[in-house]
Every structure is written in C-alpha cells, then in structure tokens.
Amino acid sequence: VEDLSVNEVVVESLCSLLPQRIRQLGELAYNLWWTWHPEVQRLFQTIDRVLWERVYHNPVRFLREVPRETLVRVLHNPHLLAEYDAIIREFTHYMRGHENGSKTWFSQYSGAWSPEQGPVAYFSFEFGLHEVLPMYAGGLGILAADHLKEASDLGVPMVGVGFLYLLGYFKQRITEDGWQEADYERLDFEHLPITQVHNEAGDPIVPCVEIAGRPVRFNVWKAQVGRVPLYLIDTDLPENDPKHRVLTQRLYSAELDTRICQEMVLGIGGVRLLRELKIEPALWHMNEGHPAFCTFERIRELVARGVPFEQAREQVRRNTLFTTHTPVPAGNDRFPNWLVAQHFNGYWESLGLTREQFLALADDRGEFGMTPLALRMSAKANGVSELHGQVSRAMWQWMYPDREPPISHITNGVHVRTWLARRMKRLLDEYLGAGWLNRLDDPKTWQLLDEVPDEDLWEVRKHLKRKLAAFMRERARAKWVTHSQHPVQTIASGVMIDPNALTIGFARRFATYKRASLILRDIPRLLRLINDPARPVQIIYAGKAHPNDEPGKRLIQTLYRVIKNADTAGRMVFIEDYDINVARHLVQGVDVWLNTPRRPYEASGTSGMKAGMNGALNFSVLDGWWREAWNGKNGWAIGEDRTLDDPEEQDRLDAESLYNTLEREIIPLYYTVDDAGVPREWLKWVRESIRTITPQFSTRRMLKQYVTEMYAPLAAECASTQCADWH
Helix, strand or coil, rough: CCCHHHHHHHHHHHCCCCHHHHHHHHHHHHEHHHHHHHHHHHHHCCCCCCHHHHHCCCHHHHHHCCCCHHHHHHCCCCCHHHHHHHHHHHHHHCCCCCCCCCCCHHHHCCCCCCHHHCEEEEEEECCEEEECCCCCCCCHHHHHHHHCCCCHHCCCCCCEEEEECCCCCCEEECCCCEEEEEECCCCCHHHHCCCCEEECCCCECEEEEECCCEEEEEEEEEEEEEEEEEEEEEECCCCCHHHHHHHCCCCCCCCCCHHHHHHHHHHHHHHHHHHCCCCCCCCCECCCCCCHHHHHHHHHHHHCCCCCCCHHHHHHCCCCCEEECCCCHHHHCHHHHHCCCHHCHHHHHHHCCCCHHHCCCCCCCEEEEEHHHHHCCEEEEEEEEEHHHHHHHHHHHHHHCCCCCCCECCCCCEEEHHHHHHHHHHHHHHCCCCCCCHHCCCHHHHHHHHHHHHHHHHHHHHHHHHHHHHHHHHHHHHHHHHCCCHHHHHCCCCCCCCCCEEEEEECCCCCCHHHCHHHHHHHHHHHHHHHHCCEEEEEEEEECCCCHHHHHHHHHHHHHHHHCCHHHHHCCCEEECCCHHHHHHHHHHHCCECCCCCCCCCCCCCHHHHHHHHCCEEEEECCCCHHHHCCCCCCEEEECCCCCCCCHHHHHHHHHHHHHHHHHHHHHHCCCCCCCCCCCHHHHHHHHHHHHHHHHHHHHHHHHHHHHHHHHHHHHHHHHCCCCCEE
C-alpha cells in the first residue's frame, strides 16, 4: 500500500503556511533526519529562539506557530537563506542519493541480500528518537532509535514497528523532601512529526488483533527516520473496550494483564500491519522479548496455508533473530500459564496445537517466559556486550542441557551524529577532514587526532561546560518563576554550578543495582573532596525510577536529601525530568562520566559511549561495554575485573576504589595545568577517549556487525531454502 499521497497532503498543508522560498522546511520537519543534524535544529532556533524552546524543539508545531512576520524576516537574511539552502541540498542528496548515482555502504556490501527479499523488520517496545517523541524509558529505546538511524545512514533496508504512547513516559517532579512524583501529559499527535497511515482509497488502515475473543483495533502512524519508516501502533479508538484503549497509553505497565495485551498487540498486530502495508520482510529482529508473539502470528499464517506446525515453526525460525538486553532474571517478562491461556483462548487451535503444547513453547520452569519463547523461535540470538553474552549463556543454560546456549554477543554502540556536540564535530571536521564520519572505522582517520592543538580542544571542552551550566541555570530559573519550588530545590538544581570546576556526571535509570548512592558510603570524605577550595568537584545527577519501583524512588530520595544539604555547598546537583535533551547536555558537558552498577548486571550501557566521544572520561565499574573499552589510558576502572559473592563486601571495596581513584588520580590530573591554564596531561586522556571510543562503540560498527554476522547469513540461507513466509 502506498500511503505517500496522503502523507504528501499532510506535509503540503504545513508547507503551504510557509513562504515559497523556504517551504521545504515543512518537508524537513516531517522527517526525523533533522534529529541527527544539529545544523537543522540550530536553523529553527535562529529563526525564533524563544518559540523553539517553548515548543520543546518540535519543528512541526514550531512552523505552525511561528509568526508570519518572523518568516518574512528570514527572507531578508542572506546568511539564514544560505544555511537553509545548504541543509536542503544535503537532505535532498541523502534521501535521493540513488537517483544521483551515490552508493550507500550496504549497496556496496558483497553479502547484501537483494531488495526483492525485503527489509529487516525491527520490533521494539520503545524508540528514543528525540525528546519531542517521548516513546522511551531508557537505554533500550535509545539503542533502538540509534539502530534505525544508522540503518538509514548505511542504506540497510529496514522497517521499525513499535508503539505510539498517548501519555508518553512520565514527567518527573521531585518534591522538597526528595520524593519522585509522576505527571503525564497527553500528546497531540496532530502536532508531532508523524503521519497517519492510509490505504489506497485514502482511508486510515485499522488492523485488528483478537484478545480473549475480543477484537482490538488500532491506528497506525508513521515516523520517517531518514530513509527508514517506523510504524507506530495506537489502540486509543472509541470502538475498543476501555481497557484496550489504554494499552498504548503508557510505557511498561506493572499490571500483568495489561502487559500481556500490549505484547500481543505489538507482536501479532505488528505482523498484521506489515501485511496490510504489503511489506514482506526478509528478516525479523526482536529487540528484547516483548515482541516475541510475532513468531506465533507468522506460524499461524503458514498453518492456515496448509504447512504443518513443525515445518512452519522451522521456516519462521530461519529468518528470525533476537537480541536480549537483560542480565537480571526479574527483567525478563514471565506470565502465569492461566493468564496466557485466558488471553490466547482458541488461538492455539489455529496453530494446530493443544493448550498444553502451546504453553510448552515458552515454558520457563512452570511459567510462560517471553525470553525462552524468543530463544526457541530464533535462528540467532545475541547479548549486547561480551560479558553480557557470558551472563546470558549462564542464565539460559537450563534450556540447553546438552550444549552451550546459542547466544553470541554484539556490543552496543551509539549513533555518533546524534550525540556528538556540534562544536566538537566542527573541530574534528577541521583536523580530520570533511567526511570523517564516513571513515569512522578507518584507523588513518584517528591518527589525525594528534594534529588537534591542545588549546583548541580545551576551548571546545570549556565551551561545552559553559553550555551545560547555562542550561541548568535556565531550567532552574524557569521553575523558580512558577512559584512552585522551595529555594533549596533551586540550589539543588544547579544554579551555583561552576563551569571551571571538575564536573562529574551520573545519569541513568534509578534501578537499585546501578548503585547511585555508592559514593555516599563515606560522606565526610566526599564533602572534603567536593569542597576543596583549590580543587573543587561537582557531581550532577539525573534519572528516573519506574513509577512502581519504590526502592528506586527511595534511592532518589536518599540522594536528594544529601544534595540539598548546605554542607554540599551547591556542588551536588539533581536535574529532574531526565530525558534526551538533558542527556544531550550532560554527556557533552561533563568532564567525567560515572557508572557504578553492581557487576555483572549492566548488560551494556551506552551513555558513557556518548560522553567518551565528546571528550569526557569514563570512570566505571568493569561491567558492560566499559570492560571491553578500558585500556588504562582512556578513563578509569572502579574495582577489579571480578565479581564477589558478597554484595556488601563488593560495595565496600568498590566505594574505596572510587574514592581513592578520584582523590589520587582524577582530581590531580584535571587540576594540573601549565602557565596558559591548559591541562595538557588531562587532554592526552581526552584524546585517547575520543580515539578509542568513537569508532569502536558507534552504531556504524555495531550495525555492520549485525549485517555481516546476523542479517546477511540468515538472508542468504533463507534465499537458498526459499523461506515460505516471505511471499
């Protein structure tokens, strides 16, 4: 089904509001390509800085609300018009590159599968594309979005499937006592950079899934991510039962009944919407176990065509792969068998199975497990770091009593263009040469990093620190004028931050295993370190606990009570309502990125990768990706490369390592400067961080690895065996 005609009407309606000379801004606003091109965001900001902030960086709403006279002034600004023309040329070339004779990496890859075989269908519960689309809760969603962006850049044929959450993820508010409260704001889909998907007749497509005998219908929206379409499911239709209308209201419901319904809609409904769009994937990639029901639906289709169940299951398995992100048993979804039987009542008959046979497909030692289902239905499976691969194989060894679990690993990466600061990119453009981002994995590119003068690198780092300080002050000012905040909360939000002081960042989901309070084990020692008048240290915290995670919320409260104490002198900060915008400023602006998970529960972690490529130095437990990245010259390790059986002893030793390294190595290194005020030894470490982290822990390396190790071999095998669920 070609829905471009309807999409073009929507885009055209926005373009018609603009002067002819700059009307392509409307087209640009509806393609999330702008989310990884800061020059586009800067253009909108330059047109009307106040409005750009008020609409929270939403270009669709921005263009609908910007005054006509403001746009007319743009027409008389040669500099802005030149920027606009350069952006449109780059965007047009990117989107229509094949027409212009340019080739993507994938089009030149010798193992590429043919377009006739179809794209990779990438299913995920969340996608963290930008702060304007709050469809993410943490690293899983950010990784999924970066995966799509890199697929677009490399030309890998891909289509995403996920949810469009009516209330997004919650907005965090911290009370004076440090307790997290959750607010929800209803999204206005008509003002987001998405379009509703229609059929050839111009009517919205409304696929349907049956849950416990009741039909659940849903709208489909499309977010265009460069060259990659992302289809988003929305069940808030009046014809649905009220309990089904709210399935796409919020992320990660704690109610098992809601969760299993969500996963049925994502998995089964995702397959049905792709069929209705006439999209026939070559491969199916499940990002975590949430969408694993997609395998049932594809088997059902084959059985309906007369294929016996066992043969159908094998055909589905051949072109399915699964990525697990969770090294904690509690993080893998499990459902009571009676609940699954209730919701799938009658469905197993369409597979040619009995109730018992159906439940056995996902048996997780007496319960129905989504990860065991995904593993049994996939030809390839992987963890997201080397250590996580080891942990995953140990976790699921019981499923494979006679052999090692077939779980490999592909370490996560981040999308460099999205997370690299504009000023840092300009510096690297100057010394690494234009187009260096396309040569990320060429060692010759990084030899040129030594050509960057210390003074220039330090000036960029100082600029990013000033930018972070200004960001925190403005957020605090905006909250202060609402008369809703106690003065101590304003201090705790960063108004006294010093852009010249050593600044440490800690920002992530506040799960207890991440040990955000590890640094509080010796508060007198901590206070001596941060309040040294000659060498002060600042620590900036941000992050959310799940609304139903009481221990996580108590952890925030414990931390906040220390932060707001006058003894910290305003040098410990908590930025509330952590999102992509806050993350962007933090990973670009801090000097040190702190990560203290209880090993080995950090599957990968990606925030430190973003900080590292911007010149921050990682200071982390040897868990997840950092265990692979640390070389002794690009950051620091907390503790040793081992795991103790006693958690309390592990905490004690890790805290001692943290304090000693901070006191004896990090602080002296940062504050050792020459007569020009430049910390030249520190900058050697910064260079090493950028050189080792940027190419190796980028989605460019990651996705190429997925293509060569997972996608292409499966596509080739399916091409030779003619997997029946293609056509």
